[in-house]
Amino acid sequence: MPEIAEISRIVHYIRKHLAGKAIANVTANEDAIVFKDTTHSAFVNAMKGKTVVDAQQQGKYFWMVMDSPPHPVMHFGMTGWITFKQAPEAHYRADVTEDDAAQAVVWPPRFLKFELEMAGGGDNRVAFTDPRRLGRVRLIDAPAEGIRKVSPLKENGPDPVVDGLDETWFRQVLGKRKVPVKAEMAECDSRNQALLLDQSFISGVGNWVGDEILFHARIHPEQYSNTLSEAQQKQLYESTLHICTTACGVLGDSSKFPKDWLFKYRWGKGKKGNKLPSGEKIDFVKVGGRTSAYVKTRQKATGGTAVKVEPGSDEDSEEKKGAKKRKATVKTEEEDEDEDEDEYAPAKKGKRARSAGKGGDAKTALPSKRGRKAVKKEESDEEEDEDEDDEDEESVVTKPTRRGRPPKERSSDPVTADGRDYRASSSRRPGRPRK
Structure with a gap:
């Protein structure tokens, strides 16, 4: 999902294409969930004729500063995004060229919540989308x-x-709270929420940013924050600033991230697993509905953890035992980071570029695993991208029985093999004889 770096990118493009311009026209689709404490019609009335002065952000939140109140404050959640018709390259996916992105944009994009048409000539339009x-x-x-x-x-x-x-202040908070540094506890609430993912502690850190911070700080994601040594506290502080500043500095463009970042190797889990160039394996631990990527050889637990792990030891067996006791938590508006594990995975060769934004048309949208179920399959060459949980009719028909034999095909014709029409008889349909 969009985190601090991706939000800095969208703020940059709002400033570049909208700041100083008046809004000539506004359209919005009714959505009582996305429009929070307001309505789509109230949004239209509040925005039309206003001038965008600036754009700002705080973590995962961003807003457009208008020439007078009210000001629109937005949060992308899991799959939200703003698509710029004049700048399709504004999307943060780096595996698609600007030319491919420009060709892929179909306007208006799907899953549109609101659209702003700016004054001043040219087809300067932006759309907020969210599948x-x-x-x-x-x-x-x-x-x-x-x-x-x-x-x-x-x-x-x-x-x-x-x-x-x-x-x-940062180190004082670490020492006072006994919560996992990143991995969520089984039953998550304000008292035991993972520290780096707690937006009331630091704004903008989500799943991949948190993993990157801990990878550079060499800290296990399940270790309790109050068990970190002074050296680890200092390293965590420095890594947090370094990762966030570097990622925002390149506007979330992952192609410009340093080559030694975990980000480069964690996506698109394969059968053989993910590895660093050094050959070190990247492992994934899931606690409370969140998946954390980490490298055991570098990120060893040196203190108490949410799942019992001997400090500095190989935690394979303990994690397997603890995994049986973990429970999934209910996802809220702010707890939606973990569904995008494959979002940054490189696009497969030969496939159509899908970059018009997560709310683009069906051929270009970038839904998450669950979101794919909501998008119609419009081209046969996209069959590989269908959700793994969807079974087609053919697979159901050929599914073997418990005895390993395929089931007999049932004919839609009511006439049986012996020439009798079982509908015209009160007797039961031919089949296995009664015992």
Whole structure:
């Protein structure tokens, strides 16, 4: 899902293409879930004729500063995005060229929630899309400088890039809270939520950013925060700033991430597993519905963990035992990071480029595993991308029975092999004789 780096990218493009321009026309589709504490019609009335002054962000939230209140504050959730008709390359997927992206855009894109048409000539349009409806669009009726003092932003912690982080405060929080550094506990609430994923602690860190931070800090994702040594606390602080600053500095373009980042090798799980160039295996642990990628040879537990692991030892057997006791948690608006494990996996050769944004048309949309069920299969060459849980009719017919024999095909013709029509008789249909 879009995290701090991807949000910095969208803020950059809003400033580039919308700032200083008036909104000539607004359209919005009714959606009582995405439009939070407002309606699509109220959004249209509030935006039409306004001028976009600037764009800002706090972690995973971003907003457009208008020439007068209210201001639209947005959150992408899992699959939300803003597609720019003039700049299809604004999407953060780096495995698609700008030319392919430009050809792939079909307007208006699918799963559209609202569209802004800017004044000033040219076909300058942007669309907020969200296939899974986990994103949120709010109107905040407050002065621009006071937006962060209003919910939901006031409940969020500092943005590592926009605000910076105070090291003393950061280390004090680590020492006071007994929660896993990243992996969620079995029953997640405000008291035991993984520290790096807790937006009230730090804004913008999600699944892949958290994994990258811990990989560079050499800390096990399940280790309790209050068991970190002073050296580990310092390293975690420095890694948090480094990863967030570097990722935002290249606007979330993964092709420009350093080659030694875990990000480069964690996606697209294969049968042989994921490995670093050094040959070290990348493992995945799932706790409370979240999957964390880490490297055991580098990230050893040195203290207490959410799942019992002997400090510094090989935790294979213990993790298998603990996995049986883990429970999935109910996903909320802010707890949707874990469904995008294959989102950054390289596109398969020979397939159509799919980059118009997660809300693009069916040929170009980038839904997650569950989201694929909502997108119609429109081309036969995309059959490999169908959800693994969907069985076609042919596979059901040829499915073997328990005895290993294929079931007998049933004819739709009511006339049986002996020439009798069983519908015209009160006797039971020919089959196995009664005992």
